[in-house]
Amino acid sequence: MKGVLGFLVYVCGALAADQAMVEKGRAEEKRSCVGCHGLRIIHVQRLGRGAWERELDKMARWGSVIKEREALLEYLVANHGDDKPAAPLERSANGVGAKK
């Protein structure tokens, strides 16, 4: 019994840790993935862990300063992984006649 409880505490702890990690990653995205482009181009992707790793390598080469890489990767895989359904595309409102 004690063992089972201990296991449950361990699992819940791990899940909470994962969630905390994902949230840390979400914050890291807001810090290290802006300036050159909006976040939408990231959020429309659906990629596996390996592809996200290569994407982070590419962005780092291009000048993104990533401090919490592990958390960012967890966040990207959890929210924009290749097992997720395609991101619904947003529609802009009519801008004909709107001032530049």
Added chain:
Amino acid sequence: MLNRRQWLKAWSAGLTALPGAAQSGLVFPGKRSMLVHNDFPEDLETPVEYFDTWITPNASFFVRQHLPRPKVDAGSYRLEVAGMAASPLKLSLDEMRKLPQYKVPATLECAGNGRSNFRPRMPGLQWKKGAIGNAVWSGPRVADLLKKAAVSANAKYGNFDGADAGVAKTPDFVRSIPMGKLMHEATILALEMNGEPLPEIHGFPARLIVPGWDGASWVKWVNKITLSGQPDGGFYFATAYRYPSRPVSPGGTPKPEEMEVIEGMAVKSFFARPDDEAKVKPGLVKLQGVAWAGEQRIVRVDISSDGGGKWMPAKLASEDFPFAWRLWTFDWRPGRPGRHILMSRATDSAGRVQPVESAWNPSGYLWNAIDRIAVVVEG
């Protein structure tokens, strides 16, 4: 450049949301309601229901940008033609307007149009069908500019750079076009799009028009042409926009030397109307769509309503120019109520036929599988 503050301002200026669409609160001045892949810089897809005219109006035309958009001042703008040329040029916009101007109707399609259909998925904009449009472009011929500059007989490429620049260590967007294509009479530096000065978002003041080739070749905001014996060695020409010379198994990685520059486009057609999963009344149903084949001509479009068993010819509309798409229509009389799968398949002048499967490739270019939509006929 339209930044976050400006579009927020445009939004709060009192524009109302369209009913039915998943509204984002984004507004892009000069553009109708578009599918938003990215807002900064803007990557906007044309919803297929807008494809009911041969000319795609500027307000509906898709937008693809790699780097933050430059603001070019018309007065101080100069086009530089340099490198392997005896009389290098620096032309003002007025001087470019004084050269003979040519009108070229041509279809522009992003090499990645349809990328969202490939499995496994790959990074890149997840375009559906609408990273394509047809416009009349006008401006001086590139051949005239190069002759004026007394281009050397040894030059093999024109390396085109625009006023946009990389951020931090991101590469600059430079594309090399071989001399043969540059000297073609339909290759122009467009100053106008559908009779208006080029909109800033489409490359004001000058955009390279490379008819029949992918959008990556159509460099925007062009301010420098370097004539050279070598193609540009930067990322956007040497690495990006390449297609494997041999078929790759899905998910595979070809060797770099097997990756070739994309020249020309695939044969394709698709439905513009009705919408996928549309409900229609029984009786006559008007099907319509577009078809094009890069440097080739569309010779026919066929429609199937039985999963590809029997194919019936669609009617091609009268506008028929090299490098421009054809509109097609088909009068369909469904035999029974319920759900039907409709397919469209184009054939071009080189004998290429739109395939059942589009070959997977690492960057997801040139999607051209037979298009299919579902239509529900009400009982």
